Amino acid sequence: MGLSPSLHLRQSQSLVMTPQLLQSIRLLQLTRGELEQFIAGEIERNPLLEHEAGGEEPAAAGEPAPRAGAEAMAERLDSSLENLFPDDPGRREAIGPDLSAQWRSAGGNGLATGEAWDLEAVAAAPITLGAHVQEQIAFAFQSPQERLLAQELADGLDEAGYLSVDLAEIAERTGADRPLLDRVLATCQTFDPPGLFARSLAECLALQLKARDRLDPAMQALLSHLDLLARRDFAGLKRLCGVDEEDLVEMLAEIRALDPKPGTAFTRAPADPVVPDVFVRRAAEGGWVVELNQEALPRVLVNQAYYATVSARADQAEKAFLSECLQSANWLVRSLDQRARTILKVAGEIVRRQDAFLLHGVRHLRPLKLRDVAEAIGMHESTVSRVAANKYMMTPRGLFELRYFFTAALAAADGGEAHSAEAVRERIRRLIEAEDAGNVLSDDALVAALREDGIEVARRTVAKYREAMNIPSSVQRRREKKALAGLGA
Known part of the structure; x- marks a missing residue:
């Protein structure tokens, strides 16, 4: 049987995920913050995209927009100077015109230097755990060797303030004697806030009790058996600590007042506020009104005038680039509109099915599946799943994630x-x-x-x-x- 090359024609159908379709699917599951970052990146890459002006009056031709604000601020400065120097017109005239002129020349953003005023740039930065410990090391140790060992210990602190490195490892790396290292650690454990440089939860609580002069033998016995406290074995704790029920209650109250993670007081992670995507309110004639949060919707426009102006005098390669940018921009705008409509459809169907919950509370929450909502609005179950992820609904009973309403x-x-x-x-x-x-x-x-x-x-x-x-x-x-x-x- 001989083998030879040959050509055959075959027709077949297949589902192809185009980049635009993948983008639309991705936009459905993005949170508000992620969506804003994505749009900012698209605007940076696509010259035809721009943010829609949020109700601001357009500036006159040839005049920068901040000018009106600068003039108003200059007038307020003049008025303030008149109130500040009512009896010294010479002093007012010497200072007032300079300030007003500098403000006008800076367009309302700063003085004559042209630098913007940023209050956050001059505000005090939050103190970190490392900086707080370094300040105390500088005052607690005079010997360079002890200060070096304290620096090594400080580098081993985790976010909770616990010592996460082995002392034997530090002693081997630095060549320090173990008794000296133990003395340095004991000094570091007196730093503020109490509980820093502890190697376990029991030691952290013991350091705080010691700072309060409450580390008696009964407390030491309680800290040695925290496993019994976790199991609520209070009878065993009373026997081991040698106290009665009233004393044990007081000891437990003192334990509750302690901080198991003293280092987290210096960890100030920015809190991202949850912005609802949908508002639900009671209608005047009965029922519910479901509407999108306009502030959470991105406003993106396609600059058709800019496209027409530039493409009129562009060469073939530039026209191809602009055509691609226009197609991408139009697709993004349509995808954002489709995203908003899909969220509104899903939210409306959820409200229709969970009417009893909105009226009477969580005890009347009905079981709901993604498939039920998908069939009701004529969409695929995976689409509803993407919409329900990281989207929030503000109702008369509070703020809830859309996934909250889907229960077994x-x-x-x-x-x-x-x-x-x-x-x-x-x-x-x-x-x-x-x-x-x-x-x-x-x-x-x-x-x-x-x-x-x-x-x-x-x-x-x-x-x-x-x-x-x-x-x-x-x-x-x-x-x-x-x-x-x-x-x-």
């Missing part, structure tokens, strides 16, 4: 309508919060209480929900409630 269904005891898993968790939480030291509900008792409310749920499901909410077992809760009865807990 639990069967009803009487065969009626199924219950939402989130509503069942809320019911378990309320039952446990209402119990007292003499009536602590076990998981079996919780199952019976839920069955009385018409919720059919297994014991292992109750235990799983309870552990997910970080609620201890009934035995641990009973010990804790009895031991903390003196504090009203």
Whole structure:
């Protein structure tokens, strides 16, 4: 049988993900901050894209926009100088015109130097943990060798303020004697805030108690058995510490007042505020009004006039580049519009199905699947999943992520309508919060209480929900409630 090359024609169909389609899919799942960064990058790359002016009046031709603000500020400066030097017109005239002229020449952004005034640039920077420790090292040690060892210890601090390096390793690397290194560490452990340079949680708490002059033998015994405290074994702690119930309650109150991570006081990570994508409010005639948050929507325009002006005198290569930029810009604008419409559709369907939750609270949250919303609005389930991720809805009952409304269904005891898993968790939480030291509900008792409310749920499901909410077992809760009865807990 001979082999020879040959040509064949074949027709086939396949689904191809174009770059534009991939971009549209990606835009659906971006958060507001990520979307702003993406658009800023597109505007930097595409000369035909620009931000839509948010209601600002356009500047007159040939005149910079800040001029009107600069003139108004100059007038306020003149008025302030008149109030400041009412009895000394010479002094006012000597200072006033200079300041006004400098402000006008800077366009309202600064003085004659042309530099913008940035308040954040002159504000004091936050003190870091390393800088705070370095200041104390400079005053605590006089010997260069001790100061070098203290620097090595400070370099081994983690964000919580704990010493994360081995002393034997530091001694080997620096050639220092272990007794000297121990003395330097003991001095560093007296730094402010108390608890720094600890090597364990027990040592961190002990340093803070020592600074308060409360590290007695009973406290030392308690810190040596923190595992019993985690298990709420208060009877064992009373026996080991040699104290009665009242003393143990006071000791536990002192432990609660301590800071297990003293170094985090210097970690000031910027808090990103959550901006709702959708607002839900009650309509005057009944029902609900669902509307997009206009402030969270990016406003991007395609500069058609600039395209027409530049392409009229561009060569063939430049026209091809501009045509590609125009196509990309138009696709981005359409994708952003489609993104907003899709979010509104998904949010509207969620509100329609969760009307009882909006009226009566979480106990009336209905079970909902992504497939249910996708079929109702005529979209794919994956599209709804992307929209629900990192999107937030402001309702009369608070701010919720869209994914919050998608919960599993639990069967009803009487065969009626199924219950939402989130509503069942809320019911378990309320039952446990209402119990007292003499009536602590076990998981079996919780199952019976839920069955009385018409919720059919297994014991292992109750235990799983309870552990997910970080609620201890009934035995641990009973010990804790009895031991903390003196504090009203």
